[in-house]
Amino acid sequence: MLNKKVEEALNEQIKLEEESSRVYMAMASWCESNGFPGAAQFLYKHSDEERMHQTKLIHYVNDRGGHAVLNSLAEPGNVYKSLKDVFEQVLHHELHVTASINALYHLATQEKDYTTGQFLQWYIMEQIEEESLVNGILDKMNLAGDNKGGIFFIDKELAALGAPAAAPKAT
Numbered sequence: 001m002l003n004k005k006v007e008e009a010l011n012e013q014i015k016l017e018e019e020s021s022r023v024y025m026a027m028a029s030w031c032e033s034n035g036f037p038g039a040a041q042f043l044y045k046h047s048d049e050e051r052m053h054q055t056k057l058i059h060y061v062n063d064r065g066g067h068a069v070l071n072s073l074a075e076p077g078n079v080y081k082s083l084k085d086v087f088e089q090v091l092h093h094e095l096h097v098t099a100s101i102n103a104l105y106h107l108a109t110q111e112k113d114y115t116t117g118q119f120l121q122w123y124i125m126e127q128i129e130e131e132s133l134v135n136g137i138l139d140k141m142n143l144a145g146d147n148k149g150g151i152f153f154i155d156k157e158l159a160a161l162g163a164p165a166a167a168p169k170a171t
């Protein structure tokens with residue numbers, strides 16, 4: 001059974017993952033309508049992944065005898081200055097998520113809820129991967145600077161990263 005403090009903190013995380021999904025959906029839409037189809041594809045996929053992070057938390061809370069609830073969300077930013085601005089904001093957002101996961105892990109440990117601590121390990125590893133991915137994209141954007149050809153090439157690369165995983169072959 002989850003204790004109330006941990007349950008409330010997990011519900012806050014559920015809200016944050018849902019918010020992430022909406023923020024990336026808004027960014028994807030901006031990219032799609034501003035000539036960056038690859039970045040849009042990448043961000044639509046990323047939005048789906050955040051939704052999966054949210055759902056995984058919901059199941060966990062309910063499986064542990066708690067009640068996962070949804071909260072109201074603020075309107076996401078719908079306007080961006082540039083593609084680089086989008087990805088700078090992705091990084092900023094992910095750093096915020098990482099801090100939140102770390103605080104949640106700290107609370108679970110303090111409350112001697114080692115099961116939740118164990119469950120959160122997956123999120124801790126996921127954050128390392130996501131931060132590193134976005135940092136890599138921003139490094140390339142910084143190298144490209146204002147070079148339109150460079151940005152076009154990065155958008156193509158993002159399309160590949162955002163492509164759905166190939167379906168396993170039928171045997």
Ligand code: FEO
Nearest residue numbers: 017050053097130
């Ligand atoms: Fe679920 Fe990108 O944090």
